[in-house]
Amino acid sequence: MILTWLYAPGDRPAVVEKALRCGADAVIVDLEDSVSASRKEYARAATAELLAERPPVPVHVRVNALGSPWAGADLTALARLRGLAGLRLPKVDAPEQIVRVADRTGGVPLYALLESALGVERAYDIARAHPSLQGLTLGEADLCADLGVCAEGGLDWPRSRVVVAARAAGLVPPAQSVFPDIRDLEALAASCARGRSLGFLGRAAIHPRQLPVIERAFLPRPEEVTAAQEVVTAARAAPGALALPDGRFIDPAVVAAAHRTLSLSQRPR
Numbered sequence: 001m002i003l004t005w006l007y008a009p010g011d012r013p014a015v016v017e018k019a020l021r022c023g024a025d026a027v028i029v030d031l032e033d034s035v036s037a038s039r040k041e042y043a044r045a046a047t048a049e050l051l052a053e054r055p056p057v058p059v060h061v062r063v064n065a066l067g068s069p070w071a072g073a074d075l076t077a078l079a080r081l082r083g084l085a086g087l088r089l090p091k092v093d094a095p096e097q098i099v100r101v102a103d104r105t106g107g108v109p110l111y112a113l114l115e116s117a118l119g120v121e122r123a124y125d126i127a128r129a130h131p132s133l134q135g136l137t138l139g140e141a142d143l144c145a146d147l148g149v150c151a152e153g154g155l156d157w158p159r160s161r162v163v164v165a166a167r168a169a170g171l172v173p174p175a176q177s178v179f180p181d182i183r184d185l186e187a188l189a190a191s192c193a194r195g196r197s198l199g200f201l202g203r204a205a206i207h208p209r210q211l212p213v214i215e216r217a218f219l220p221r222p223e224e225v226t227a228a229q230e231v232v233t234a235a236r237a238a239p240g241a242l243a244l245p246d247g248r249f250i251d252p253a254v255v256a257a258a259h260r261t262l263s264l265s266q267r268p269r
Contacts (some may be wrong), residue, residue: 001267002026002058003202003218004211005175009034010043010061016050022208026058031074032065034091041072044077051083060083060111065091066101079105086111090139091117095129102132115139116146120158127169136166140177152191156198163199173201182207192217200204219266225265229256 006024063074086109176195
């Protein structure tokens with residue numbers, strides 16, 4: 001299970017190489033916001049060279065926005081490279097965009113970034129637009145600007161909307177968007193805890209120092225693992241609905257959640 005995603009700018013190959021070895025579960029090479037217009041072609045070529053072979057961790061690429069002058073060339077250059085684990089599509093606001101990219105990229109896993117009120121409103125339709133779509137997430141900086149939101153609490157509804165849409169479409173739980181302050185790790189931890197309570201699993205980072213904070217926030221605590229083990233043991237002994245001595249009620253949904261907790265606790269570090 002991927003909990004940590006680290007962004008790295010595509011026009012800085014040395015930074016990308018470091019990102020691949022700093023402990024993130026996956027790396028997202030960015031061709032969009034972190035790359036100036038004058039360096040788009042260089043970033044694309046450098047990324048294609050990197051992905052000619054399989055890298056040490058999964059690598060996704062955030063291509064340029066689909067309506068931009070660079071998106072078509074990004075898709076052509078990257079779609080069939082051996083080392084590509086997925087394409088991140090920014091500023092998606094319609095299911096038709098997913099269908100067009102899927103038809104062009106031939107089964108490459110796609111991930112939609114919803115960065116506008118319209119994209120959030122259409123989250124479920126986007127989530128089920130095509131079998132190649134593997135996940136949703138928010139682009140929260142652009143979304144905040146679109147909504148006029150100036151405090152994190154204002155994102156609770158869009159975040160919940162994306163979590164519900166992903167689940168309803170049978171997709172994996174979304175990862176949280178990046179936390180922009182690389183120095184305030186306490187605020188990052190609090191934001192991750194809030195995201196976890198809303199149903200997110202993992203988070204993207206913009207600096208390696210954020211990775212341990214994110215991992216700790218989304219891994220189950222020891223008492224959660226103990227509780228999950230008790231649930232699974234009890235369910236094996238007496239299948240069906242039952243109550244534990246401490247008053248907890250167990251049914252199949254609770255058992256499924258306990259198995260997920262144990263799976264997370266056993267993931268390789």
